[in-house]
Amino acid sequence: MAVWLKTMAALREPGAAGAGDEERTPALLRLEGLRKHFGSVRAVDGVDLAVRERELTAVIGPNGAGKTTLFHLVTGAQRPDGGRVHFAGRDITGWPPAAIVRAGLARTFQITSVFPELTALENVLLPCLARDGDTARFWSGWVRHRSRRTALEILDRVGLADQADRPCGQLSHADQKLVEVAMALATGPRLLLLDEPAAGLAPGETERVMGALREQAAAGSVTVVLIEHDMDLVFAIADRVVVLHQGRILADGPPEAIRGNPAVKEVYLGGTFAGTAAGRP
Amino acid sequence: MTVDRNGWTWLALVAAAALLPLGLREFHVHLLTEILILGLFAAAFNLLFGYTGLLSFGQAAYFAIGAYACGLWLKGPWPSLPLGLLLGAIAAGAAALAVGFLCVRRDEIYFAMVTLACGQLIFVALWRWRDVTGGSDGIGGIPRPPLDLGAAALNLAPTLHFYYFTLAVAAAALYVLWRITRSPLGLTLRAVRDNHRRVDYLGVGMARYRLAAFGVSGAFCGLAGALFAPYQGTITPALANWMWSAEPVMMTLLGGPGVFAGPLLGAALITLLKDFVASATEYWPLLVGTAVVLLVLFLPGGVGGAVRDLVVRWKPAGGLAIRPEGPAAGRLAKARAGAPAAAEAHGAREEAI
Numbered sequence: 001m002a003v004w005l006k007t008m009a010a011l012r013e014p015g016a017a018g019a020g021d022e023e024r025t026p027a028l029l030r031l032e033g034l035r036k037h038f039g040s041v042r043a044v045d046g047v048d049l050a051v052r053e054r055e056l057t058a059v060i061g062p063n064g065a066g067k068t069t070l071f072h073l074v075t076g077a078q079r080p081d082g083g084r085v086h087f088a089g090r091d092i093t094g095w096p097p098a099a100i101v102r103a104g105l106a107r108t109f110q111i112t113s114v115f116p117e118l119t120a121l122e123n124v125l126l127p128c129l130a131r132d133g134d135t136a137r138f139w140s141g142w143v144r145h146r147s148r149r150t151a152l153e154i155l156d157r158v159g160l161a162d163q164a165d166r167p168c169g170q171l172s173h174a175d176q177k178l179v180e181v182a183m184a185l186a187t188g189p190r191l192l193l194l195d196e197p198a199a200g201l202a203p204g205e206t207e208r209v210m211g212a213l214r215e216q217a218a219a220g221s222v223t224v225v226l227i228e229h230d231m232d233l234v235f236a237i238a239d240r241v242v243v244l245h246q247g248r249i250l251a252d253g254p255p256e257a258i259r260g261n262p263a264v265k266e267v268y269l270g271g272t273f274a275g276t277a278a279g280r281p
Numbered sequence: 282m283t284v285d286r287n288g289w290t291w292l293a294l295v296a297a298a299a300l301l302p303l304g305l306r307e308f309h310v311h312l313l314t315e316i317l318i319l320g321l322f323a324a325a326f327n328l329l330f331g332y333t334g335l336l337s338f339g340q341a342a343y344f345a346i347g348a349y350a351c352g353l354w355l356k357g358p359w360p361s362l363p364l365g366l367l368l369g370a371i372a373a374g375a376a377a378l379a380v381g382f383l384c385v386r387r388d389e390i391y392f393a394m395v396t397l398a399c400g401q402l403i404f405v406a407l408w409r410w411r412d413v414t415g416g417s418d419g420i421g422g423i424p425r426p427p428l429d430l431g432a433a434a435l436n437l438a439p440t441l442h443f444y445y446f447t448l449a450v451a452a453a454a455l456y457v458l459w460r461i462t463r464s465p466l467g468l469t470l471r472a473v474r475d476n477h478r479r480v481d482y483l484g485v486g487m488a489r490y491r492l493a494a495f496g497v498s499g500a501f502c503g504l505a506g507a508l509f510a511p512y513q514g515t516i517t518p519a520l521a522n523w524m525w526s527a528e529p530v531m532m533t534l535l536g537g538p539g540v541f542a543g544p545l546l547g548a549a550l551i552t553l554l555k556d557f558v559a560s561a562t563e564y565w566p567l568l569v570g571t572a573v574v575l576l577v578l579f580l581p582g583g584v585g586g587a588v589r590d591l592v593v594r595w596k597p598a599g600g601l602a603i604r605p606e607g608p609a610a611g612r613l614a615k616a617r618a619g620a621p622a623a624a625e626a627h628g629a630r631e632e633a634i
Binding site: 075077096097098101102106107109113114115116117118122123125126127129130131134135136137138139140141145147183186187 | 460461463464465466467468469471472474475476478479480481482483484485486487490493
């Protein structure tokens with residue numbers, strides 16, 4: 001446990017944005033008054049948020065706080081009722097999901113979503129082909145395609161090279177999560193939104209998934225925003241924690257500040273918040 | 282250009298198909314021609330069904346459009362069979378793109394219903410547009426103009442000659458379809474089949490690829506129909522009816538949607554079964570239906586899937602076996618139980634090449 005917490009802490013180093021950086025680095029993702037209501041439920045209710053490049057942001061909050069809806073609005077899965085989404089200097093509000101991905105904003109899903117009957121390699125190959133603009137090629141075989149080597153490299157980076165030819169549906173849950181991370185990375189994103197990357201994983205498996213992510217963050221210039229319920233994980237890796245409550249941002253700041261924030265403790269019913277951090281096996 | 286193992290398989294199969302009619306009576310050569318045409322029809326249907334995960338109940342409409350376009354062209358002032366085939370394929374492909382535009386965003390039963398409805402619409406149009414299509418009488422006396430080969434002309438009237446012409450066209454068309462299934466596009470289509478909600482989040486616009494598959498499938502169904510017009514000599518609106526749409530569905534289920542050759546195999550089995558049983562009893566639909574039900578129940582991967590599983594079991598070291606368990610059992614509900622095997626075969630071939 002202690003060992004992987006240390007590895008997680010290392011993840012913060014490459015992305016740690018000092019106070020001086022904040023003015024200089026422009027926001028990669030900027031949300032302005034983002035709103036989504038379902039009937040009387042205000043799932044996302046006026047969220048303003050700026051994510052700077054190479055920053056690792058964790059979005060936390062109780063169930064139903066609007067975290068996943070926020071991701072849906074940013075990635076084009078749902079249309080916001082109001083507000084704008086700016087990404088890399090462009091207004092991407094209302095863009096179709098595929099165009100948003102091509103602009104460099106990728107995501108993974110809370111419930112692991114892969115292509116179960118395709119092999120692990122084919123799963124990762126598809127976004128590689130899409131990035132190269134080759135998905136419509138119908139005459140050349142993909143077996144010798146240049147994207148194939150890229151896909152194998154990415155699979156290797158998440159430690160799944162030996163599973164490349166197995167159908168994804170036959171892999172373990174943790175491996176499928178890793179394949180999904182590999183798929184997202186294969187789109188060549190500048191910003192990666194991860195919806196509960198550690199959900200349903202044993203601590204050792206979490207370490208594998210997050211370790212792979214850490215390497216990616218260190219190697220490239222991938223900015224990560226993640227939704228996570230595992231507080232140990234959040235406080236170990238995040239540069240910045242955003243607390244969402246009833247569709248609004250309740251608190252936003254470095255982990256230390258959030259840990260001591262009385263309003264946040266209140267939302268998490270006092271003891272539960274501290275308890276999650278300390279009481280995990 | 283080197284010929285790899287797949288290339289040899291293709292050459293061997295075409296050679297076998299070329300030698301097959303030599304010892305047969307004319308009637309059976311006629312039957313073989315029909316198998317090729319219907320096999321192409323079913324294979325084109327399976328690009329949608331087995332590879333893209335879309336069950337269309339309206340493919341007969343594109344078959345009929347191909348048949349009518351070719352038939353009318355052959356009865357026109359410049360009868361040329363290659364042009365007629367091209368015209369049939371293009372007309373059917375264009376119609377499929379128009380219908381596809383309406384239905385590719387629908388899933389499962391809704392997709393099937395929209396294709397069925399649009400197919401019936403085309404059926405009614407062919408039936409009612411009497412001035413052009415001849416109404417319920419259809420078009421009769423469609424000629425088989427000789428094939429201009431430059432130095433000489435090949436008379437296509439004899440059954441055997443027309444068989445070879447059909448073989449050449451069907452083999453070329455099947456080869457194109459087969460190349461598509463192994464291409465990046467084929468991989469994309471299989472991904473759409475597996476999880477169509479996911480591909481958009483990898484930068485692949487799902488609807489466009491479904492539409493592409495629908496258009497290509499429609500064009501090849503049209504090509505099959507265009508071959509059918511001079512083959513039969515007479516075409517009627519019944520070719521566009523939903524009953525005719527069920528043919529490739531049955532053939533594909535029987536032959537195995539997860540194997541590329543499955544639909545062709547299914548076309549052969551059903552055509553032969555119909556012929557042999559019909560010569561014995563007038564209750565032949567009952568027997569054919571029973572046979573199909575039994576095969577689908579007990580061989581969920583189809584005959585083609587069963588054959589492939591046997592091959593895999595026999596040569597586990599030959600690079601063909603990655604997954605000995607083969608197609609997941611009990612996937613009949615989705616009716617593409619053999620589909621994973623296609624992925625398997627693809628993955629395996631890369632080692633062989």
